[in-house]
Amino acid sequence: MASELRDLNDIRVSFTPGKPFYPYEQLLAVQPASSCTLLPEPYQYLMTSPTSPIRDFYPVKFDIDMEGKRAEWEGIVKIPFISEDRLLAAARSVKQEALTSEERRRNAHGDVLVFQHVAGRHEAEHCESTLPRWGATVHHAHSSCRHVPPPPPLPPAQLGFRPALVKGTLTGKKNPPGFPTLKTMKLVGAELKMAGVTVFGNPSKKESLILTLPDIHQVLGESTDASAVSSMIGERVYVKWPYLQEAQIVRVSDKSQDLSATGARQMPKEEADNWANLSSRTRNVFLTKQGVETGPLPVMLHVKACTGYVRHADGSVVKRYKDEEAPYPLQARTPPRPHPLAAPGAAGAAFLARRRGAVLRQRPRPPAGFHDPDEPRPIDLQEGVRVLFLGQEHYGCVATLLPDPGRGVDAHGRRLLGLSAGGAPGARACVRVAPARHDAAGAAKRGRQVVREYPIQYMPSGVAARALRVNPRLLGRVTGNVWVGDGDNRVDVGLAVKNAKQGLCVPGLAAPLHDDSGWAYSQPLLDLVAEYRRRFPWVLSTLESSSEHRLTAEMLVPASVAATASERSAKLSEVTSWLKGLPTAKRPLVKTGVQIASDKALEILLATMPPLLPRGAGSFLPVDYENVAAPLLLPPYDPSRPLSALLGGQLEHTAKIGLPVPGTPVCQSPSQ
Numbered sequence: 001m002a003s004e005l006r007d008l009n010d011i012r013v014s015f016t017p018g019k020p021f022y023p024y025e026q027l028l029a030v031q032p033a034s035s036c037t038l039l040p041e042p043y044q045y046l047m048t049s050p051t052s053p054i055r056d057f058y059p060v061k062f063d064i065d066m067e068g069k070r071a072e073w074e075g076i077v078k079i080p081f082i083s084e085d086r087l088l089a090a091a092r093s094v095k096q097e098a099l100t101s102e103e104r105r106r107n108a109h110g111d112v113l114v115f116q117h118v119a120g121r122h123e124a125e126h127c128e129s130t131l132p133r134w135g136a137t138v139h140h141a142h143s144s145c146r147h148v149p150p151p152p153p154l155p156p157a158q159l160g161f162r163p164a165l166v167k168g169t170l171t172g173k174k175n176p177p178g179f180p181t182l183k184t185m186k187l188v189g190a191e192l193k194m195a196g197v198t199v200f201g202n203p204s205k206k207e208s209l210i211l212t213l214p215d216i217h218q219v220l221g222e223s224t225d226a227s228a229v230s231s232m233i234g235e236r237v238y239v240k241w242p243y244l245q246e247a248q249i250v251r252v253s254d255k256s257q258d259l260s261a262t263g264a265r266q267m268p269k270e271e272a273d274n275w276a277n278l279s280s281r282t283r284n285v286f287l288t289k290q291g292v293e294t295g296p297l298p299v300m301l302h303v304k305a306c307t308g309y310v311r312h313a314d315g316s317v318v319k320r321y322k323d324e325e326a327p328y329p330l331q332a333r334t335p336p337r338p339h340p341l342a343a344p345g346a347a348g349a350a351f352l353a354r355r356r357g358a359v360l361r362q363r364p365r366p367p368a369g370f371h372d373p374d375e376p377r378p379i380d381l382q383e384g385v386r387v388l389f390l391g392q393e394h395y396g397c398v399a400t401l402l403p404d405p406g407r408g409v410d411a412h413g414r415r416l417l418g419l420s421a422g423g424a425p426g427a428r429a430c431v432r433v434a435p436a437r438h439d440a441a442g443a444a445k446r447g448r449q450v451v452r453e454y455p456i457q458y459m460p461s462g463v464a465a466r467a468l469r470v471n472p473r474l475l476g477r478v479t480g481n482v483w484v485g486d487g488d489n490r491v492d493v494g495l496a497v498k499n500a501k502q503g504l505c506v507p508g509l510a511a512p513l514h515d516d517s518g519w520a521y522s523q524p525l526l527d528l529v530a531e532y533r534r535r536f537p538w539v540l541s542t543l544e545s546s547s548e549h550r551l552t553a554e555m556l557v558p559a560s561v562a563a564t565a566s567e568r569s570a571k572l573s574e575v576t577s578w579l580k581g582l583p584t585a586k587r588p589l590v591k592t593g594v595q596i597a598s599d600k601a602l603e604i605l606l607a608t609m610p611p612l613l614p615r616g617a618g619s620f621l622p623v624d625y626e627n628v629a630a631p632l633l634l635p636p637y638d639p640s641r642p643l644s645a646l647l648g649g650q651l652e653h654t655a656k657i658g659l660p661v662p663g664t665p666v667c668q669s670p671s672q
Contacts, residue, residue: 013163017154024107025091029082033058042098046090054090057082066492071586111147118144180242185332188212197291201501212293213331220330224298226254229330232301233261239303239328247328248321251302255279282327294329301328388634389433394623399431399633402624429633433623447605447664451647454601458511458520468529474544476519478529479510482543486553486569491576493539493556495532497525497584504589507596507667528584536575590669597647597666605664 021029027039028046036044046052057080064075096104115123123145127138154160165171172183189212196203197210220228229252238244251260255272258265267275279297286292304321382401389399465472482494497506498519505511509525512518533540538561548555553568562568579585597605647665 011163013161015161017160020109022091022107022109025088028054028057028087028091033060040099040103042094043091046094052090053093054082054086056080057087063489066490071588109150111149114146114148116144116146117142182211182242184244185241186214188214195287195291195293198288203288208291210287210291210293213295213329215295216298216331218331220299224254226252226257226259226299227264229299229301230259230264233259236306237301237303239305239326239332241332246306246319247303247326248306249301249303250325252299253302254299278327282329286329286332292332294332297329299330301330302326303328386636387431389431389625389628390632390634391433391625391628394433394435397433397435399433399625401633402430402432428626429628429630430624430626431628431633433625435621435623446608448647450604450608451597451601454598454604456508456522456596456598458522460513461519461521464521464526468526468533470529470533470540471544474540475521475529477543478532478540479519479521479525482551484551484553484556484572486572487565491572493572493575493579495525495528495579495584496589499589502589503592505592506584506587506589507594508587508598509584512592524584528582535578539575593669595647595668602666605666609664 024039024043027035028043031038031047033047036047039047046054047058049055059079063078064072065078066072066075099107113126119142121142121144122139123141123143126145127141129135129137172181175181175183190209191212192207192209194206195208195210197208198204216224232249232252235249237247237249239247251258253259253267253275255275256267258267279300282300283294283297286294302325304323304325307320307322309317310320383403385401387399387401389395389397459467461472461475465475468475477494479495479497480499481492481496483490484493498504498510500512500519505519509522509528511520513520538558539556542551542556542558546555553565553572557568557571562571647668
């Protein structure tokens with residue numbers, strides 16, 4: 001809240017020194033009664049005995065606030081807060097003589113373990129597996145561990161916490177790249193006003209502090225059409241201020257024309273009307289989602305956000321951009337460098353001078369000692385690293401990089417090198433390939449073809465409603481959350497396959513339309529709605545006739561179905577039990593951009609998946625290759641880079657322990 005940031009210098013921060021809980025006291029504070037066996041027997045009665053002085057801390061029955069969640073474990077458990085004084089008094093009532101020496105040792109404060117990365121160092125003390133059947137021992141930890149005694153208590157007059165920035169902290173324009181700050185964009189001002197800014201998914205009913213960007217005329221001058229900024233096409237800029245994500249401008253447009261690298265195109269009237277709506281929505285999104293007033297948008301940029309880097313087969317590294325375009329206000333982007341206008345002249349020089357000002361600043365570069373997230377990180381392909389082999393023979397199999405051979409040259413006299421960090425295109429490597437299965441390339445091609453031939457068919461909500469012969473509003477309502485109050489409880493009688501506010505849906509059942517103009521549904525979802533109507537017609541009938549957002553059991557359940565409160569509760573329980581028993585109830589809500597393979601495609605993929613080679617008979621005898629070029633070795637997945645995996649393709653899990661495991665991607669999340 002902006003109001004919480006006022007008069008920070010006048011706030012005095014102080015804490016009352018206390019003592020940390022002992023391990024058993026901590027377990028008493030956080031564990032339920034069903035986990036009492038984790039404590040020594042003398043402590044267990046405090047959690048289970050009816051005569052325990054703190055028995056009320058461990059209720060057996062409690063309410064769960066679902067609040068839009070689907071599974072019970074996702075809800076918020078309503079249990080009482082503990083009293084620290086009561087809990088400590090009860091714990092100290094246990095006689096220490098009743099504990100064994102090992103139990104007393106477990107309840108003492110130990111040393112602080114400080115782990116530090118040390119290349120080539122093996123930390124044996126903490127790397128031995130205690131469950132060898134499920135997890136192997138770590139043999140190459142590359143770390144060391146130091147036992148440090150806990151710090152002694154502070155003297156009474158000494159402050160343990162100082163509300164001040166640590167020396168060397170960067171602020172403002174010196175912040176590391178991507179760190180949010182108001183210093184990277186010139187603002188005209190800020191004012192409190194009623195704007196309906198979204199807070200936790202709901203529009204605010206009070207005033208919000210709105211930041212105002214310069215008017216478009218302050219940026220472009222008198223000419224406010226797309227042709228004035230056509231030279232920006234292809235430029236790399238930074239969007240999503242204040243977090244700054246790199247993007248590339250692919251188009252600029254106004255109400256009458258659309259300019260791209262291929263030329264100019266005049267918009268027909270219908271498309272011009274749609275553009276005006278898009279401009280208005282973009283301005284409204286900035287206002288309600290970010291609290292930023294952009295002003296009118298007579299010109300808009302269309303950008304593709306950068307998602308990371310991709311390394312090509314020749315070893316070159318290029319930036320990868322999203323396939324989808326996003327509209328963006330001109331005055332809300334920051335260029336990486338001053339932009340040279342294609343057309344010279346006084347107007348162009350004035351525009352350039354304005355852009356060199358504080359309106360559109362350069363993206364801040366990282367200070368010394370900080371890694372630039374825009375720069376590609378080198379790939380560490382050293383001895384022992386597992387990679388994917390892309391040679392003609394054993395394509396798609398996992399290979400392990402070997403050390404250089406003894407004499408260091410191949411049959412042609414060329415030196416054999418382990419791949420350097422970065423995988424230079426001219427480097428050569430020795431690898432050991434583990435044959436795992438036949439025809440990986442053919443399997444990937446067949447898998448992608450199956451996914452393409454059996455896609456999930458969606459139909460717009462209007463078409464789906466006509467097929468069901470129901471009102472489109474009813475279809476949209478019953479497929480979301482429908483909360484019904486029943487006394488002190490609330491139950492959800494909706495199918496809950498979508499949540500528009502949070503941008504979530506159950507893929508395969510519901511999906512947003514591409515232009516965000518509504519929802520589309522699959523045939524299995526329509527069958528589900530039809531079955532719902534057949535079993536409980538009174539639910540859909542009431543939802544169709546009622547416009548109330550907050551329903552009660554009396555409003556939902558007709559008197560002809562249940563006359564008393566207990567009967568209405570029983571009917572609601574019957575509905576919710578049926579909904580929870582549906583196979584779709586176990587499918588989670590995910591981001592709307594997630595793609596999955598259809599059930600039919602999954603069935604065919606399982607039937608046609610190539611088998612692993614049989615064990616024994618030399619099936620897994622490794623094959624050694626020398627003089628392997630870097631482009632034939634695909635490095636393991638790096639979480640810092642986007643992973644592009646086509647549905648139905650092939651993946652290989654290059655685990656450090658055990659044999660590589662092949663897989664077929666059947667679900668893909670959008671790049672963030």
